[in-house]
Amino acid sequence: MSRLRVDVWRGRADGRYQRFEVPREESQTVLDVVTYIQRHLEPTLAYRFACRVGMCGSCAMTVNGVARWTCRTHVAKVASDDRLEIGPLRNLPVIRDLATDMREFFDKWARAKGQFAPTATRRDDPARVAPESRSRAAADAGIECIGCGVCYASCDVVAWNPDYLGPAALNRAWTLVNDVRDAARAERLRAVSGDAGCHSCHTHLACTERCPKQLSPTASIAGLKRATALALLKGEL
Numbered sequence: 001m002s003r004l005r006v007d008v009w010r011g012r013a014d015g016r017y018q019r020f021e022v023p024r025e026e027s028q029t030v031l032d033v034v035t036y037i038q039r040h041l042e043p044t045l046a047y048r049f050a051c052r053v054g055m056c057g058s059c060a061m062t063v064n065g066v067a068r069w070t071c072r073t074h075v076a077k078v079a080s081d082d083r084l085e086i087g088p089l090r091n092l093p094v095i096r097d098l099a100t101d102m103r104e105f106f107d108k109w110a111r112a113k114g115q116f117a118p119t120a121t122r123r124d125d126p127a128r129v130a131p132e133s134r135s136r137a138a139a140d141a142g143i144e145c146i147g148c149g150v151c152y153a154s155c156d157v158v159a160w161n162p163d164y165l166g167p168a169a170l171n172r173a174w175t176l177v178n179d180v181r182d183a184a185r186a187e188r189l190r191a192v193s194g195d196a197g198c199h200s201c202h203t204h205l206a207c208t209e210r211c212p213k214q215l216s217p218t219a220s221i222a223g224l225k226r227a228t229a230l231a232l233l234k235g236e237l
């Protein structure tokens, strides 16, 4: 049976890689490899996953230098010469081994006003939003985000400026800016127009290239740049 040589990050930011040998299986995912190591070779290995089907967003790691969702990444696609290097996501503090602290990632969603602000009460009829409307199409384009952090870990501007809100929070803000049922448009545009907001994006496209859900945070950020500039011209910011 062929085997994989797997270097796995151990410890915190000042840790090191530890090598393991894992049997190669058909249709094996990177998450399967990490789980094999934790169950058979090193029970203290820390990592995170929940759904194993690409829905929860909790299994993202750096695989051979690239941020990926590991439950949907097949070893055959990424292993070169039967070797894998698996580390924690970049741009986030390491708790231990492959588990990163996601608090600042989600705190930035809050800073970007990523929460829906309802205009209706439970006594009102459900809102009717025309599926073919431009705003609905724009909201739809970014709504399938699973909060995996792959885009955030791939963004150089986050690495240079840890205050930058980042692609996921800005994508979420754009989704809500286009939600006609939401009441906080002006407040949200104000929240994303500051120094650490949408205008800091350098349009590198790394987030869009890496997003496992094929979303385009870059396009969402471009939308926010236009909307904030327009709001400024109208004296709304």
Ligand code: SF4
Pocket: 154, 155, 156, 157, 158, 166, 167, 200, 201, 202, 203, 204, 205, 206, 207, 208, 217, 218, 221
């Ligand atoms: S397009 Fe903007 S948000 Fe996306 S990776 Fe590049 S700088 Fe970061």
Ligand code: SF4
Pocket: 144, 145, 146, 147, 148, 149, 150, 151, 152, 167, 168, 171, 210, 211, 212, 213, 214, 215, 217
């Ligand atoms: S935009 Fe894509 S890469 Fe970024 S958190 Fe959402 S699903 Fe993950």
Ligand code: FES
Pocket: 049, 050, 051, 052, 053, 054, 055, 056, 057, 058, 059, 060, 069, 070, 071, 072
């Ligand atoms: S384990 Fe849920 S997305 Fe991978």
